Amino acid sequence: MKTIIIILSISFASLGYLNAQNLYSTSNGETSFFSETPVENIAAVNKFGQAILNTSTNDIVVQMNMKQFDFPNKLMQEHFNENYIESAKYPKAVFKGKINEKIDFTKNGTYDISATGDFNLHGVSKPRTFKGKITVAQGSIGLTTDFEVALTEHNIEVPKVVFMKIAQTIQVKNKYSLAPYVSKK
Amino acid sequence: MKALASVVTALLLMSTIDVKAQEDLTKMLEENEPKTTDYTTATFKGTRIINGHSVETVKKNHLDFIIHHRFDRLNSGAYNLFGLDYSTIRLGFEYGLTDNVTIGFGRSSVQKTFDFLAKAKLLRQSTGTRNMPFSVTAFASTVIETLDKDLSTQDKTSYCTQLLIARKFSERLSLQLNPTFLYRNRVATAAQERALFALGFGGRMKLNKRLSLNAEYYWAFREKDLENALGDPYGNSLAIGVDIETGGHVFQLHFTNSSGMVEKQFIGDTSGSWGKGDIRWGFNVSRTFSFDKRAKGMMK
Numbered sequence: 001m002k003t004i005i006i007i008l009s010i011s012f013a014s015l016g017y018l019n020a021q022n023l024y025s026t027s028n029g030e031t032s033f034f035s036e037t038p039v040e041n042i043a044a045v046n047k048f049g050q051a052i053l054n055t056s057t058n059d060i061v062v063q064m065n066m067k068q069f070d071f072p073n074k075l076m077q078e079h080f081n082e083n084y085i086e087s088a089k090y091p092k093a094v095f096k097g098k099i100n101e102k103i104d105f106t107k108n109g110t111y112d113i114s115a116t117g118d119f120n121l122h123g124v125s126k127p128r129t130f131k132g133k134i135t136v137a138q139g140s141i142g143l144t145t146d147f148e149v150a151l152t153e154h155n156i157e158v159p160k161v162v163f164m165k166i167a168q169t170i171q172v173k174n175k176y177s178l179a180p181y182v183s184k185k
Numbered sequence: 186m187k188a189l190a191s192v193v194t195a196l197l198l199m200s201t202i203d204v205k206a207q208e209d210l211t212k213m214l215e216e217n218e219p220k221t222t223d224y225t226t227a228t229f230k231g232t233r234i235i236n237g238h239s240v241e242t243v244k245k246n247h248l249d250f251i252i253h254h255r256f257d258r259l260n261s262g263a264y265n266l267f268g269l270d271y272s273t274i275r276l277g278f279e280y281g282l283t284d285n286v287t288i289g290f291g292r293s294s295v296q297k298t299f300d301f302l303a304k305a306k307l308l309r310q311s312t313g314t315r316n317m318p319f320s321v322t323a324f325a326s327t328v329i330e331t332l333d334k335d336l337s338t339q340d341k342t343s344y345c346t347q348l349l350i351a352r353k354f355s356e357r358l359s360l361q362l363n364p365t366f367l368y369r370n371r372v373a374t375a376a377q378e379r380a381l382f383a384l385g386f387g388g389r390m391k392l393n394k395r396l397s398l399n400a401e402y403y404w405a406f407r408e409k410d411l412e413n414a415l416g417d418p419y420g421n422s423l424a425i426g427v428d429i430e431t432g433g434h435v436f437q438l439h440f441t442n443s444s445g446m447v448e449k450q451f452i453g454d455t456s457g458s459w460g461k462g463d464i465r466w467g468f469n470v471s472r473t474f475s476f477d478k479r480a481k482g483m484m485k
Contacts, residue, residue, distance in 0.1 A: 023210075027219055040433075050218060052210045059206040061214055067223065072477040074244035074284075078227050079432070083394045088356055096207045117207075184217045 022056040024141050029176035031064055033149075035167040042076055042166070044069040051176045053141060055105040060115055062176070063094040084156050084166075090123040095130070103134060110135045115145075124154040132174075143176040225310035228320055228353040229361075231435045231471050232279060232287070232304075234387035235401040235424040236443055236451045237363060240322040240351040242304050243281035243289075243473070251277040251471045253293075253446040260462035268465060275446040285309075293446055296330035300447045310353060322349040328449040336371065343369040345448040347385075360388040365403070367453055374418060382406045383452050389428065397428045399439070403452045422455040437469040 029049030035042040049064040066087040071077035081087040097117015111134045119128040132145030148169045151158060158166050229239035232249060243249045253275040257268035265271065275298075279289030285306035292299055308321040324347040331341060344367070351361035363385030372379055383405040391397045403422045426439020442457035442464055443450070457463030 023213070025214065025217065027214075027217060048219070048221075050214050052214050054206060054210060057206050059210055061207055061210040063211070063214060065221075067226075068221075072479045073475040074247060075433070075473050075475070079430075082227050094211075096211065098207075181213065181217075183213070 022054055023052060023181035024055060024178035025052040025181040026050065026176055026178045029062070029064075029143075029174065031172065031174050033170050033172045035170050037166060040073070042071075042073075044071045044077070044080070046070065049174070049176060051143065051178060052181065053099075053143075053178055055103075055141075058099040058102075059097075060099055060117075061094070061096050062174075063092050066091060066093060084151075084158075085122055090121075093119075093121045095119045095128075097128075097130075099134075100129075103136075105136055105141065108136050108138065121149065122154040122156050126153055139180065141178040143174070143178060145174045147172055220314045222311050222313040222315040225312075225320065225353050228310065228351050228359045229389055230397060230428045230430055231437060231469070233437065233469055233471075234361060234389065235399055235426050235437065235439050235469075236422060236441060236446060237385055237387060237401055237403065237448065238304065238322075238324050238347065238349060239361060239387070240306070240320045240349045242285060242287040242306055242322065243279050245281045245284045246476045246478075247281045248474045248476060249277075249279040249281075249289075249471055250474070251275075251279065251291075251469060253277070253467070253469050255441070255444050255446065255465045255467035257465060258457060258462070259464045259466065273444055273446070291447065293450075295445050295450060296332045298328060298330045298332075298445075298447060298450070300326055300328045300449075302326040310351075318352060320349075320351045320353075322351075323347070324349055326448060328447050330449075340371040343367065343449045343453075345452070347448065357391040358388070360386075362386060363403075365448065365452060367449060369449065369453065373454070376408075377419070377453075378408050381453055385452075392427075395430045398426075399428055399437070400425045405452055419454055419456055420458060422451045423459055433472060435469075435471045437471075439467055439469075440464050441467055 027050045028047055029051050030045060030047050031049045032045040046064050046069045048068045049062065051062040053060045066085050067081060069080065071080065095117055097115045099113050099115045101111065101113050103111050113134050114129050114131045116129045118125045130145050130147050132143060135142035149172055150169050152168065229241050232239060232241050232243060255273050257265060257271040259267045261268050273294045275291050275293035277289055277291030279287050281287050287304040289302045290300065304322055304324050306322050308317055308319060310320040311317045326345045328343050329341050345365065347363050347365045349361060349363050351359060353359045365383040365385055367381040367383065369379050383403050385403040387401040389397045389399045401424045405421055422443045424439050424441035426437055429436040442459050443455040444465060445451045445454055
């Protein structure tokens with residue numbers, strides 16, 4: 001009887017231990033987007049993307065604060081926050097999903113992966129599968145993914161009367177480097 | 186039996202961990218989210234509410250080219266096409282040295298005026314780690330009216346300083362208060378004081394994403410010299426208009442009783458009266474150019 005309890009408590013303890021070991025996170029991932037227009041190109045980068053990955057369950061969450069997108073053209077930045085993304089109402093973009101492939105995170109190497117889950121932008125959630133690459137190197141996990149966002153899918157209105165034409169799909173690039181998770185609570 | 190219960194509990198716990206995994210991860214992310222200060226942006230659409238300055242400055246390495254245009258009085262009649270036959274204009278260039286400091290100069294056709302201005306954001310409305318209910322911007326300008334060639338440069342010069350205090354109450358409503366001090370080296374009439382204090386009120390109400398209704402009033406504290414039969418012939422400036430934003434440009438269309446487009450003139454020398462129909466139609470068009478060199482690098 002006692003032995004069972006002891007075994008259970010040990011396994012619980014190790015479960016917690018393993019859990020902490022299996023979590024990788026970052027709060028300075030880089031997400032950038034680019035859109036070509038006939039008049040002026042639109043580019044922005046967010047260097048404060050947050051991501052967390054549980055390597056034992058393959059669960060992954062990526063989120064970012066829309067106001068932290070930095071545009072070289074500040075007028076565009078204002079339009080992005082005020083008129084398109086409405087960041088006061090919808091402050092964050094979030095992806096919650098699971099990596100589909102089984103990856104040995106203990107082995108160094110580069111793996112092609114895909115992740116399926118819910119992508120929430122501008123308050124509209126869409127099921128999406130993103131393709132990308134994972135690079136496992138000593139103690140860190142690199143994650144890169146390129147994808148497109150169709151503005152209409154997320155109810156992002158592009159008014160007809162704008163002097164500056166805006167492309168209907170936006171190219172998004174992500175470069176995240178995850179390190180073992182340390183709780184700052 | 187107890188052991189079995191423990192095993193069941195363990196399994197239950199593990200399954201809930203699995204189901205709630207993504208939620209837990211989200212919570213962990215949020216706990217670890219670096220605390221930031223969220224600065225209020227776009228309190229006003231342009232650097233002007235109508236005639237007067239707003240708390241907004243031109244962003245770093247950006248150049249704002251602004252054209253102000255005021256037509257003649259509506260009550261000048263059909264013969265003058267209700268004022269459209271005559272107009273006054275100011276061309277201005279304003280540059281952002283940093284996100285918080287702007288310098289600029291302008292030239293108005295009214296009194297052939299040159300003006301030099303500087304603006305600095307002192308406080309920015311924000312929430313988060315730093316909580317600030319207002320934005321405060323300091324403004325200063327030197328104005329030289331060169332129309333009268335016989336006057337010395339000193340006599341042609343006047344100065345204006347303002348404190349612009351604004352709050353964006355909601356996405357739609359922003360209000361601003363502008364304590365103003367104006368000093369003129371030379372005044373046009375004996376009834377005018379060289380030093381003039383004024384309090385400006387301004388605001389905007391957004392009607393939709395691209396259109397806002399703006400209003401502005403400058404209440405000048407003039408000395409009413411009863412012994413002077415003429416009195417001060419100048420009155421307070423009132424303007425009402427709309428801002429239309431079209432991407433790269435901001436169009437501001439308005440009605441005002443002032444013909445001047447710099448503080449010295451519309452606060453100090455507004456002679457028109459709304460009551461008598463001395464209303465002028467006018468507009469400001471602003472176009473901002475970015476000289477941020479990062480733009481090219483980011484395109485790749």
